[in-house]
Structure formats: C-alpha cells, structure tokens
Amino acid sequence: xxxxxxxxxxxxxxxxxxxxxYTSRANLNPLVIEGFxxxxxxxxxxxxxxxxxFPGGGIAGPELMQKLRDQAEDFGTRFLTDQATxxxxxxxxxxxxxxxxxKDVYKTRTVLLSMGAEHKKLGVPGEAExxxxxxxxxxxxxxxxxxxxxxxxxxxxxxxxxxAMFLAKFGRKVLLVHRRDEFRASKIMESRxxxxxxxxxxxxxxxxxxxxxxxxxxxIARLKKTGSDEIEDVEIGGAFIAIGHEPQSEIVDxxxxxxxEGYVKVEGRSTRTNVPGVFAAGDLVDHTYRQAITAAGSGxxxxxxxxxxxxxxxxxxxxxxxxxxxxxxxxxxxxK
Numbered sequence: 001x002x003x004x005x006x007x008x009x010x011x012x013x014x015x016x017x018x019x020x021x022y023t024s025r026a027n028l029n030p031l032v033i034e035g036f037x038x039x040x041x042x043x044x045x046x047x048x049x050x051x052x053x054f055p056g057g058g059i060a061g062p063e064l065m066q067k068l069r070d071q072a073e074d075f076g077t078r079f080l081t082d083q084a085t086x087x088x089x090x091x092x093x094x095x096x097x098x099x100x101x102x103k104d105v106y107k108t109r110t111v112l113l114s115m116g117a118e119h120k121k122l123g124v125p126g127e128a129e130x131x132x133x134x135x136x137x138x139x140x141x142x143x144x145x146x147x148x149x150x151x152x153x154x155x156x157x158x159x160x161x162x163x164a165m166f167l168a169k170f171g172r173k174v175l176l177v178h179r180r181d182e183f184r185a186s187k188i189m190e191s192r193x194x195x196x197x198x199x200x201x202x203x204x205x206x207x208x209x210x211x212x213x214x215x216x217x218x219x220i221a222r223l224k225k226t227g228s229d230e231i232e233d234v235e236i237g238g239a240f241i242a243i244g245h246e247p248q249s250e251i252v253d254x255x256x257x258x259x260x261e262g263y264v265k266v267e268g269r270s271t272r273t274n275v276p277g278v279f280a281a282g283d284l285v286d287h288t289y290r291q292a293i294t295a296a297g298s299g300x301x302x303x304x305x306x307x308x309x310x311x312x313x314x315x316x317x318x319x320x321x322x323x324x325x326x327x328x329x330x331x332x333x334x335x336k
Contacts (some may be wrong), residue, residue, distance in 0.1 A: 003107060004096055004107045004108060004109060005029070005030075005031050005106060005107065005108035005109070006023075006028040006029060006030070006108070006109055006110065006310060007023045007028050007029075007030040007031070007108065007109070007110050007111075007112060007303075007306055007310075008030070008031050008032075008033065008097075008099050008106055008108040008110070008111050008112070009023075009030055009031070009032045009033070009034075009111075009112040009114060010033050010084045010087075010099065010111065010112070010113055010114065010115060010251065011033075011034065011035060011040075011113065011114035011115035011116060011248070011282070011284070012032060012034035012035060012038045012039055012040055012065075012069070012114065013039060013040025013041065013042065013065070013114060013116050013282060013283075013295060014040065014042065014065075014068065014282065014292045014293070014295040014296040014299060015040075015114040015116070015281040015282025015283070015284075015295040015296065015298055015299035015302070016032060016034065016040075016112070016114035016281075016282070016299060017032075017065070017068035017069050017071075017072050017296075017299070018068065018072075018295075018296040018297075018299030018300050018303070019112050019114060019281060019299040019300070019302045019303040019306075020032050020072035020077040020303075021068070021071055021072040021075065021077070021303075022299070022300055022303030022304065022307075023077075023112075023303045023306060023307065024072055024075035024076045024077040025075050026303070026307050027076075028306075028307065028310070029076055029078070030077050030078070030112075031077075031078050031079075031080065031106065031108075032072070032077055032078070032079050032080065033080045033082060033083075033084045033099065033101060033106075034079055034080065034081055035081070035082070035083055035084075035115075036081065036082070036083060038065075038069070038079075038081055039061075039062065039065035039066075039069070040065070040116045040282075040283075040295075041116065041118070041119070041137075041283075042061035042062070042064060042065050042292055043061060043062050043065055047059070047060060047061075047145070048060070048061050048064055048141065048292065049144065050140065050141070050291075050293075051064060051292050051293060052293065064292070068296075080101065082101050082102070083101065084099050084100065084101055084251055085100050085101060085102055085251075086099075086100040086251065087099050087100065087111065087251060087252060087255065088100070089111070089255055089256075089275050089278060090276075090277070090316075091275070091276075092276065092316065093276040093277065093313050094109075094276075094277075094313045094314050094315050094316040095276070095277065095316050096108070096109065096315075096316070097109070097110075097111050097277060097278065099111065109277060109310060109315060110277045110278070110279065110306040110309060110310060111277065111278045111279070112271075112278075112279050112280070112281065112299075112302045112303070112306055113249075113252065113256070113264060113273070113278065113279065113280040113281070113284055114280070114281050114282045114284060114295075114299060114302070115247075115248035115249065115251065115284050116247075116248055116282055116283045116284055116295075117245040117246060117247040117248060117263075117283040117284060117286075117290070118245065118246050118248060119137035119138075119241065119244075119245055119246075120241075120243045120244045120245060120246055121241065122154065122207055122241055122243070124207055124208060124209050124210065125208075125209040125210070126209050126210030126211055126212070127210055127241070129210075129212075130210050130212065130219065133216075134210070134212070134216070134217075134219040134237075134238045134239065135210060135219075135238065135239050135241065136238060136239070136240050136241075137240065137241050137242075138240075138290075139153075139162075139163040139166045139167050139240055139242075140166070140291065142238075142240075143166060143167050143169070143170045144170060145238070146167070146170055146171055146217075146237050146238045147170050147171070148170075148171065148172050149170075149171050149172065149217050149236070149237025149238060150171060150172065150173045150174075150175065150235070150236045150237050151167045151170070151171035151173070151174050151175070151236065151237055151238055151239070151240065152174075152175045152176075152177060152221055152234070152236045152238070152239040152240070153167060153174060153175070153176050153177065153239070153240045153242055154177045154178075154207055154239060154240070154241050154242060154243065155176075155178065155241070155242035155243045155244075156178035156179070156180065156182075156183045156184050156185065157183070157184045157185050157242070157243075157244065158184075158185045158186055158189050159242050159244065160176065160178070160185065160242035160243070161176070161183070161185045161189045161190060161192075161193045162189070163240055163242045164176045164193055164199050165192060165193055165196060165199070167240065168196050168198050168199050171198070171237065172198060173198050173199075173200060174198060174199045174200065175200050175202050175234065175236065176193065176199055176200065176201050176202060176203075177202045177203070177205050177206075177207060177221075177223065178201075178202075178203045178204065178205070179203075179204055179205065179206045179226050180203065180204050180226070181203045181204050202223070204225065204226035204227070205223040205224065205225055205226065205232075206223070206224055206226060207221055207222070207223060207239075208222040208223065208224045208231070209221075209222045210222070210239065213235065217237040217238065218235060218237075219235070219236050219237070219238060219239065220233050220234070220235055220236075221233070221234045221236055221239055222234075245283070245290065246262065247261065247262045247263045247264070247283070247284050248284065249262045249263070249264055249284060252264065255275070256273050256274065256275060256278060256280070257273065257274040261287070263284065263285055263286070263287060264280040264284050264285050265285075266279075266280055266285050270301070270305055271285070271298060271301045271302040271305045272305060276309075276313070277306075277309055277313070279302040279305050279306055279309075280302065281295070281298040281299045281301065281302035282295035282298055282299060283295055285298065286298070
C-alpha cells in the first residue's frame with residue numbers, strides 16, 4: 001500500500017490551500033490536484049481589502065492565492081496543476097478511494113473536495129473583457145471601489161436585492177435591472193429595497209452588452225426592454241452581476257449527496273460527507289457567506305476532520321477499489 005496517499009485535495013482556492021497547509025503541517029504529505037485555473041475566484045479579483053492581516057489597502061487576489069499556495073508548499077504539500085476527471089469512492093470506512101486525472105490513477109485514504117462555486121454569468125458581449133475592471137460579482141468584495149458612482153445591479157432574487165441595498169451605502173445611485181416586473185426575492189426584501197431613496201428599479205429590462213466607455217467609472221450598459229425593440233444606453237460606474245452561483249460539483253455528481261442546487265451536503269457543523277473518508281469545504285458547501293475567510297476556515301475544518309479520520313479509522317488491507325460492486329463512480333463534465 002506504499003502508493004496510497006493519506007490525503008488528496010481536489011481543487012484549490014482558500015479552502016483547498018488552507019486544508020493543504022494544515023494537513024502538511026500534520027505530516028500527512030497531501031497531494032493537491034488544483035486544476036488548471038488554480039487559486040479559485042480570487043484569481044479574478046483585483047484588490048482584497050477584507051481578508052485579515054493585510055492593512056494599508058489590502059492585497060491583490062492573485063497575490064493572496066500565491067502566498068497561500070507558497071505557505072502550503074513550504075510544509076511539503078505537492079501540487080498537480082491538472083484537472084481531476086473522475087473519482088471512485090469506497091463505501092466502507094477505511095477503504096481506499098481513487099482519483100483519476102486522465103489516464104493516471106491516484107489512490108488515497110481520504111479525499112478533500114474544494115472545487116468551489118462559479119458566479120453565473122450573463123454571457124453578454126463585454127462582460128468577460130470588463131470583469132474586474134467595472135464588472136464585479138461580489139458587492140462585499142468590491143463595493144468600496146465604486147463610492148459615489150452610479151452602480152448597476154443585475155438580478156431579481158434575494159441576493160440581488162441584498163447586493164443593491166449594500167451598494168446603496170456607497171453609490172450615489174443604484175440601478176436594479178431585472179428582466180421581469182416581478183421579483184423572485186422575498187416580499188420583505190423587495191419592500192426594504194424600494195424604501196431606499198437611492199435605489200431605482202429598472203424593469204423589465206435585460207442587459208444586451210457592456211462597453212468600456214471613455215474611461216474608468218464611465219462604463220456603458222446597453223439595455224433592452226423585454227418584449228420590445230426599445231434600446232437604452234446607460235452610463236454607469238460599474239455593474240454587479242447577482243444572478244446566482246454554480247457549485248463545481250460535477251465530478252461527484254451521483255456519488256456524493258448534494259442538494260437541489262448541486263451544493264455538497266455535509267454533516268452538521270463538520271465537513272464530513274455521506275461517504276466515509278470524503279470531506280468537503282469552501283464555496284462548494286456554502287450557500288450563504290462565500291467569502292475567502294469563511295472558505296479558509298472550512299478548509300481548516302476539513303483538514304482536521306481528515307486528520308482525525310485517519311487517526312481513528314483502521315485501514316482496510318485490500319483496497320475496496322479492487323472489489324467489483326463496492327465503488328461509486330462519477331465522471332467530470334464541464335459546468336453548464
């Protein structure tokens with residue numbers, strides 16, 4: 001069993017790198033299969049001002065991710081910058097799991113899932129080009145950059161209205177754009193937003209495209225009125241897209257228990273999944289907070305849960321992965 005890892009971490013970001021730091025310091029010699037887009041959503045963020053420990057203007061998202069990765073590597077974490085393509089998970093405690101990366105197979109006693117969640121995109125021209133330069137997906141992260149600007153929020157659920165009310169503390173006006181006159185948000189949230197003087201409801205409209213405009217804080221959002229040919233160009237300081245998240249759980253679809261939205265379910269306040277020896281952390285399990293610091297905290301929890309599992313669970317001599325019928329399997333597919 002010399003080729004069996006103690007810990008394989010699938011995914012990176014604050015959760016995966018923190019889990020790697022803790023398990024490597026515990027002498028578990030973890031292997032991180034970090035994906036090609038290592039570092040998670042913070043790789044797409046310019047300045048991070050709300051991560052503790054970085055006064056004086058914060059730290060760039062990619063720099064923070066590099067520091068977390070370097071710190072884990074200092075204690076012996078090994079990294080594979082590739083995509084996990086499928087998993088085979090043993091059903092019994094102490095069994096050996098398999099993680100497949102293309103044709104390569106890695107055996108392990110524990111698996112830590114930290115694939116994160118992606119912001120849903122509008123998919124309109126200019127959105128990708130202006131991401132991080134006028135287009136944002138996190139008001140908590142970026143609101144302060146748009147002080148005294150006209151800020152657009154796109155969406156119709158509770159999250160969109162929460163973002164609009166938060167941004168109203170910073171911007172001189174917030175335009176809330178939604179494709180229908182009716183909102184999916186709760187009535188109390190809608191009432192609170194409508195009661196704020198500097199939130200303007202712009203319905204029913206959809207965003208057709210974004211343009212750079214004449215410079216920073218002069219972005220142009222082209223809006224189309226639903227059900228008509230009416231087009232309107234609106235100059236804005238920036239736009240926040242708040243149409244939801246997609247957990248990146250495809251690799252364990254049908255293997256690990258998830259909720260209706262695809263978030264991995266964990267037991268109580270732990271990071272244990274319904275499969276022994278498999279743990280999940282970060283935005284993959286988090287509907288609510290989705291912050292770098294909360295993801296890092298749950299990565300710490302997953303590492304400790306894995307360490308205690310390895311300490312307390314006897315290893316099965318013959319890998320269950322060799323016994324036909326004793327495996328669950330899922331294949332990776334790109335997010336929709």
